[in-house]
Amino acid sequence: MARVYNWQIGREMSYWYPESRPRKQFAAVFDTNKCIACQTCTLACKTTWTSGKGQEYMLWNNVETKPYGSYPLAWDLNLLDMLNAGSWNGGRYTGQTIFESAPAGERVLSWRPASDDYAYPNVGEDDCAVGVDGGASFSLPHMAWFFYLARICNHCTYPACLASCPRGSIYKRPEDGIVLVDQGRCRGYQECVKGCPYKKVYFNPMTGTSEKCIACFPKMEMGLQPQCFVNCIGKIRMAGYISRPEQARPDNPIDYLVHVRKVALPLYPQLGLEPNVYYIPPLNVPIPFLRQMFGPGVEAALKVYRNADADLAGLLGLFGSTESVMTKWARRGDEVMGLDDSGRELVRVPMREPVFVRPWYDKANNVFRVNCP
Amino acid sequence: MSFASTARSAPLVSAFRRTIWLVVVAVLAAGASCRRPPAPTPEVLALTTEALPLDPADGAWQRAPEHVAPLLPQDLVEPKLSKPSTPAVRVRALASASQVAFRLEWIDAAADDLPGAGRFPDGCAVQLPRSASVDAPDPQMGESGRPVEIVYWRADWQATVDGRDDTIQALYPNATVDHYPFEARSLQPGSEAQRQMARRYAPADAAGNRRGGLRQSAVEDLVAEGPGTIAPAPSTTSRGRGVRTPNGWAVVLTRPLPNGLGPRGRTQIAFAIWEGSAQEAGARKMRTGWVGLSMREAP
Ligand code: SF4
Ligand code: SF4
Numbered sequence: 001m002a003r004v005y006n007w008q009i010g011r012e013m014s015y016w017y018p019e020s021r022p023r024k025q026f027a028a029v030f031d032t033n034k035c036i037a038c039q040t041c042t043l044a045c046k047t048t049w050t051s052g053k054g055q056e057y058m059l060w061n062n063v064e065t066k067p068y069g070s071y072p073l074a075w076d077l078n079l080l081d082m083l084n085a086g087s088w089n090g091g092r093y094t095g096q097t098i099f100e101s102a103p104a105g106e107r108v109l110s111w112r113p114a115s116d117d118y119a120y121p122n123v124g125e126d127d128c129a130v131g132v133d134g135g136a137s138f139s140l141p142h143m144a145w146f147f148y149l150a151r152i153c154n155h156c157t158y159p160a161c162l163a164s165c166p167r168g169s170i171y172k173r174p175e176d177g178i179v180l181v182d183q184g185r186c187r188g189y190q191e192c193v194k195g196c197p198y199k200k201v202y203f204n205p206m207t208g209t210s211e212k213c214i215a216c217f218p219k220m221e222m223g224l225q226p227q228c229f230v231n232c233i234g235k236i237r238m239a240g241y242i243s244r245p246e247q248a249r250p251d252n253p254i255d256y257l258v259h260v261r262k263v264a265l266p267l268y269p270q271l272g273l274e275p276n277v278y279y280i281p282p283l284n285v286p287i288p289f290l291r292q293m294f295g296p297g298v299e300a301a302l303k304v305y306r307n308a309d310a311d312l313a314g315l316l317g318l319f320g321s322t323e324s325v326m327t328k329w330a331r332r333g334d335e336v337m338g339l340d341d342s343g344r345e346l347v348r349v350p351m352r353e354p355v356f357v358r359p360w361y362d363k364a365n366n367v368f369r370v371n372c373p
Numbered sequence: 374m375s376f377a378s379t380a381r382s383a384p385l386v387s388a389f390r391r392t393i394w395l396v397v398v399a400v401l402a403a404g405a406s407c408r409r410p411p412a413p414t415p416e417v418l419a420l421t422t423e424a425l426p427l428d429p430a431d432g433a434w435q436r437a438p439e440h441v442a443p444l445l446p447q448d449l450v451e452p453k454l455s456k457p458s459t460p461a462v463r464v465r466a467l468a469s470a471s472q473v474a475f476r477l478e479w480i481d482a483a484a485d486d487l488p489g490a491g492r493f494p495d496g497c498a499v500q501l502p503r504s505a506s507v508d509a510p511d512p513q514m515g516e517s518g519r520p521v522e523i524v525y526w527r528a529d530w531q532a533t534v535d536g537r538d539d540t541i542q543a544l545y546p547n548a549t550v551d552h553y554p555f556e557a558r559s560l561q562p563g564s565e566a567q568r569q570m571a572r573r574y575a576p577a578d579a580a581g582n583r584r585g586g587l588r589q590s591a592v593e594d595l596v597a598e599g600p601g602t603i604a605p606a607p608s609t610t611s612r613g614r615g616v617r618t619p620n621g622w623a624v625v626l627t628r629p630l631p632n633g634l635g636p637r638g639r640t641q642i643a644f645a646i647w648e649g650s651a652q653e654a655g656a657r658k659m660r661t662g663w664v665g666l667s668m669r670e671a672p
Contacts, residue, residue: 051554052574054585056541057490105453112652114491115545166452166656167601184580187603189655191452193490205488205544207577208584 001099004158007245008269008295009093014100015272016107016163022177026155026215027242027254027276028229029264031316033283033305034236035148037063037125041228041237045152048227049214054206057118060213061228063150067289068124072117075199076268080292082109085270088296097272098160098197108160112194129286147282150236152228153200153213154267154275155179161212164195176241177276178215186210197271215239223325223340235320240327242276253315253329253338254278261312263304265294280305310334314351322347414438416665417475417642419466425474426467427614429623434476436671437465442644444659449513450600454657458648462497462661468668473634474627475499477644481621485649486528487544488585493654494529496647497615497624501666503596505633505640512643512662514597521643523595523603524611524626528649531591531615539587591615592626600656634668642666 003012004019045061062071070076079098086095098109128144136144155172159179162170169185170192172178181192181201186209192201193210201212216226224230225239240254248259257264257278264278281290281298283306290298304312314336315329324346326338334351360370417440426433443461446454465476477497485495500523502509515521533539541548555571572579578586592613594606615624634640641663647653 050574052571053539053541053553055574056548056550103455105448105451105455107451112491115489118490164452166450167603183576184582186577186582186584187655188488188584189657190491190493191655203488203490204575204577204585205490205492206539206541206585207575207582208488208586209577209582211576 006097006158006272006274008266008274009097009272010091011093013097013158013272015158016099020172020174021157021244022172022174024175024241025157025177025243025276026220026239027258027278028152028237028239029254029257029278029280029319030150031236031264031280031319032147032149033280034234034319035063035150036234037065037148038233039063039122040231040233041150044227044231045213048216050211052206054204055202055211057121058202058204058211059121060200060202060211061150061152062121063148064122065125065127065146066149066285066293067129067146068127069122069149070124071121072113072199073120073123074117075113075197078111079109079197079271082111083271088270091296093270093295095270097270099158099163099272107163108195108197110160110164110194110197112190113199145285147285149279150228151198151200151267152226152277153179153215154198154273154277155213155215156276157274158272159196160271160273161192161196161201164191165189166191173217176215176217176220178217178220179212180214180217181210181212183207183209183211197268197273198275220325224323225325230320230323232320238319238326240325242278251328251330253318253326256311256315256329261304262297263301263312265297265301268293269295310351314349317349317351318347321349413441413463416440416667417464417466418667418669419468419473420669420671421636422467422469422671425469425472425627427474427612427625427627429476429478429614429616429618429625433467434465437467437476440464440664442661442664444644444646444661447513447645447656447658447660450656452656454651454653454659456651457659458651458653459646459659462644462646464644466666468630471630472627473630474625475642476623476625477646478618478623479621479646481648481650483650484528484617484622486532488529489544491652493647493649493652494527495622495649496525496527497622497626498523498525498595498645499626499628500597500643500645501628501631502641503632505631505638507639507641507665509641509663511599512641512660514600514603517598520596520598522606522628522631523597524592524613524628525595526592526613526615526624526626528615528622529585530588530593533586533588534591594628636668636670639665639667 001014002018004015006013041061050058084096084101101109128146130144132144169182188208190203201210203210229237229239242254245259248255250260264280266275281294314331318338327341328339330337338347418438420437446457463478467474500521503520510516510519537543555567560567594609594611595603597603611628613626643661645658645660647658
C-alpha cells in the first residue's frame, strides 16, 4: 500500500496505489433540503443508461429516506458496524479508513450484498426516526425526522472499486476524474461490488460484467450536466469540477460551496475515499447523526446555510437553471450568472423571482384557475 | 517429497517414471479383467488414443489412470482466498495426435450455475506453459514474456449451452419487467435494428466481451503473463463439457497439444477450481502448483 494525502480527513492514509490526482476532478453539490424524493433523477438515469437485460435492478442513481432507507439494504449500516471508526480531532480523523482496516488477504474492508439485498429499492420510504404520537406533529420542534439522500457514484479520488479490482479493469480518467469500469476488460469477479462502500457498482448477470454510474461522461465532455442533474425537479444539484483545497477558486461554484463557504460536505469521509459528491446537510436532523454521515463540519455548514448571505443564496439559485456546466459564476447586484471557462454567460437568474398573481377566473378562456371553488 | 521437486534429477526421474509406467500397465491390465479403476498416479499421464471423448461419462475415461491433485487456496496475491474449500481434483487425461483432453472431477454438494449479484458460478481450469517445458514459468498465472495458456470452464456457461433461456427470469424466476427498449413496436423482432438497440444497453457485449448471454461453448481459452494479466486468447479452439455427478462435477476440457509436446513428451500442468457457494471468482480460487504431465502410448 502507498501513502497518499486525503484532505477530507486532514491526513495521510494508506491506499493501494500511489496518489495520482486527475487534471480536473468531476464533482457535484446536492442540497438535501430541497429534495422531494420524486425519483425523477432515478428514472432519468434508468431511461438513459440502464434499461437493458440484466440492468433491471440497477439504480446508478437512487434516492433513499434516511435514517431507514438504503439501497442495497443496509449498505451503510453494515460497513459502519465493521469499521473501526475513531473520532475526529478538529478536521483530522483519528480512526481507521476502510483501506487501513483491510483484513489480511484483502485490499479493503468490505462486505458483499446478496441478490436479496437489492430487492427493496425504496425500503423505509418516508419512515420517521421515531413514532409520531397523537398531536406530536402540531408542536415544534418536531421530534420525528427523516430526510432524503440522493446518491450517485462519488467518482472518488481514492476509489475502493478501483483498488479492489485484481486485474485493473477500473480506471479513473486523468482528464476529469470520472471512474469507469472498462467493459472490454472486466471479467465479472464482483470484487468492486464488494469493495465500494457506497455500493455503487452493480453486477450485470446477463452480460457478466460490473457496471456503474459514468457521470454521463459523453455529456460532461460537451459541457453539459448529467441527466440526473438536469431532470431534477427540486433543482437540488449542480455538477462541475472541484479543486484541491489549497487551489480553491471562489469563482468556481463547487469550490465556493465546498472549500470557501464549507457548506457542502462529503458523504462518510471517514471511509477514506475522498468522495466527490458533496451534500448540504439537512436542517432539523440530530447533529450526532449528521456528524457520523457528513463529518465534523456539519454544524458550521448548517450555520452558514441558515444565515445564507446574498452570494450564497444567489449561487444556490443557479442550481437547476441550465443544462450547461457552470465552471464559473458571478453575482452582480440582485442577479447571479453562470459562466463557462472563458467567462461567457450561460445563464442569468434573478435573486428574487418576480411574483405573478393569477386571477382565479380566466375570462378569455372562460376557465376557473383554482382547484377548489 | 513431491514428484515435481525431483524433476531436475533426471536418472531418478526416469527410473521413477519407468516404475510408474509398469505400475500403470499392470493396473490397466488388472482393470481390464476385473474393471477396477487404475491406481492414482503421482503425475498426470495422458494415454494416446484415436478419438477423444467430450462426454465426461464416456467409458473410455476409465482406461486413463487417475491423478489426484490436492488443492491449495490462492494465498499469494490479494484478494486471497481466506478459507480452503474444495480439497482435491481428480484428473484423467487422453491424447490424440493433435489434441489432449482432461477429465476433471471434484466434490461439490451444490451446483452453482446462476450468475447474479453476490452469486458465483462453479468453475474449473487447466493451465499449461505455452510451449512444452519441464522448466515452466511461475505456476501463478505465468510470467512476463513466459505466457501460460488456460482453458476455463464455467457452470453458468454450461447451463446456457445446455439450453437455459437468456432471460432475467431464467436467473430470477420472480422477476417482472415492464419493457425493454428493444421491445419497442417500431423494431422488427429479430431485425438488425432490434439487435443494435439491445446492444446499446449491454455495454460488455458492445465491447465484444462475452462474459454472459447466449453462447456456443462452455469454455474460454485464455492467456496470462502473471497475476492480473489474464486475457482471452485470439480465439477459443478448446472445447469442454461439464455434467453433474451424484456429488459434484465432472468436466472434460479438450485443447490442442501444446507446442513441442510429442507422443512421449512431458510438460507441466496446473489446475484450479472455483466453488461458487464459497463466492470464489478470479483470484479467489483453489489451485495447484505445477504437476507433471506425460504422454504415454496406450498399451
Ligand atoms: S462511489 Fe464506489 S463506485 Fe463510485 S468511485 Fe467511489 S468506490 Fe468507485
Ligand atoms: S429529481 Fe431531484 S428532487 Fe427528485 S428525487 Fe431526485 S434529487 Fe430529489
